[in-house]
Amino acid sequence: MRVSQIGEFGLIDRLGRFQNLTARVIKGIGDDAAVLRYHVQRHQLLTTDMLVEGVHFLRSMPAEKIGRKALACSLSDIAAMGGVPTIAVVSLGIPKDLTVRYIDKMYAGMLRLARVFGVSLAGGDTVCSAKITINVALLGEVERTRLVCRDGARIGDEIFVSGPLGGSLKSGRHLTFTPRIREARFLVGHFKPTAMMDISDGLAGDLGHILKASGVGAVLMMNAIPVNHGVTLRQALTDGEDYELLFTLAKPVARRLQSRFPNKFFAIGEIVSKKDGLRLMDNVGKSQPLNLRSFAHF
Ligand code: ADP
Numbered sequence: 001m002r003v004s005q006i007g008e009f010g011l012i013d014r015l016g017r018f019q020n021l022t023a024r025v026i027k028g029i030g031d032d033a034a035v036l037r038y039h040v041q042r043h044q045l046l047t048t049d050m051l052v053e054g055v056h057f058l059r060s061m062p063a064e065k066i067g068r069k070a071l072a073c074s075l076s077d078i079a080a081m082g083g084v085p086t087i088a089v090v091s092l093g094i095p096k097d098l099t100v101r102y103i104d105k106m107y108a109g110m111l112r113l114a115r116v117f118g119v120s121l122a123g124g125d126t127v128c129s130a131k132i133t134i135n136v137a138l139l140g141e142v143e144r145t146r147l148v149c150r151d152g153a154r155i156g157d158e159i160f161v162s163g164p165l166g167g168s169l170k171s172g173r174h175l176t177f178t179p180r181i182r183e184a185r186f187l188v189g190h191f192k193p194t195a196m197m198d199i200s201d202g203l204a205g206d207l208g209h210i211l212k213a214s215g216v217g218a219v220l221m222m223n224a225i226p227v228n229h230g231v232t233l234r235q236a237l238t239d240g241e242d243y244e245l246l247f248t249l250a251k252p253v254a255r256r257l258q259s260r261f262p263n264k265f266f267a268i269g270e271i272v273s274k275k276d277g278l279r280l281m282d283n284v285g286k287s288q289p290l291n292l293r294s295f296a297h298f
């Protein structure tokens with residue numbers, strides 16, 4: 001059997017068989033970051049994200065932005081858990097003919113973003129490879145009471161996103177997005193999301209991960225989904241690399257958030273029973289199953 005036959009998520013499910021968790025690990029595979037027992041009041045978070053030339057970026061793109069993106073993707077996963085990022089290590093695969101100047105620029109871009117979020121760049125690994133590869137492993141911390149996972153969405157909760165979706169690759173936004181650390185910290189401090197993740201593979205598929213983990217279904221309202229300029233609804237549902245937060249809130253909390261920040265967080269639908277699956281409701285209140293595929297590597 002080839003990887004393309006089981007797909008990216010089929011493969012990850014399979015790799016779960018090789019997961020061995022000591023008592024320190026509260027959450028392993030299945031969320032945006034692993035959750036580790038650490039301190040009476042705080043958990044540690046650990047995530048890793050890899051960018052490969054030709055898949056996530058082209059060598060012709062500005063090196064500063066590529067370095068920046070490598071860290072930003074990991075920061076986004078720490079945000080998705082409600083945490084604060086702390087320390088990163090960076091592994092590089094570098095083709096022999098790449099200029100040192102290019103690598104300096106990648107690191108300058110990474111360092112600038114690390115400083116913005118108070119993250120230490122504290123080591124890494126360097127090897128020779130055919131394509132430029134950058135992996136950022138990142139630690140974070142979150143107060144136990146503020147941790148938000150993918151499995152807490154409940155029937156009746158409202159679904160939100162933190163910004164407009166779609167067209168990230170075409171517009172170049174995937175290289176310049178701001179990871180939603182501040183927004184996530186604000187939410188977990190004042191509004192207690194029941195579930196949260198970052199949208200890296202597209203709203204339709206990523207919401208599917210929250211639904212699966214929480215054992216629920218959802219109805220999205222077509223006319224409520226914020227869409228980037230020049231982007232179709234279908235692209236907003238499937239494009240990916242948005243790195244906005246996708247989260248759920250109990251109704252009374254949702255109303256409070258909406259009345260106070262109507263232009264910052266967008267209510268896009270509601271959590272329903274698992275048997276209803278994922279549905280998209282049109283402007284006249286008719287809904288149909290939403291079966292769009294999001295980005296997957298295989
Ligand atoms: P994200 O897009 O949030 O970075 P991914 O889609 O990369 O998340 O991964 C989803 C989940 O699968 C995560 O919990 C991650 O730890 C796990 N995962 C991904 N790749 C592997 C792997 N090679 N081995 C074990 N777990 C993996």
Ligand code: MG
Nearest residue numbers: 032077198200
């Ligand atoms: Mg994620």
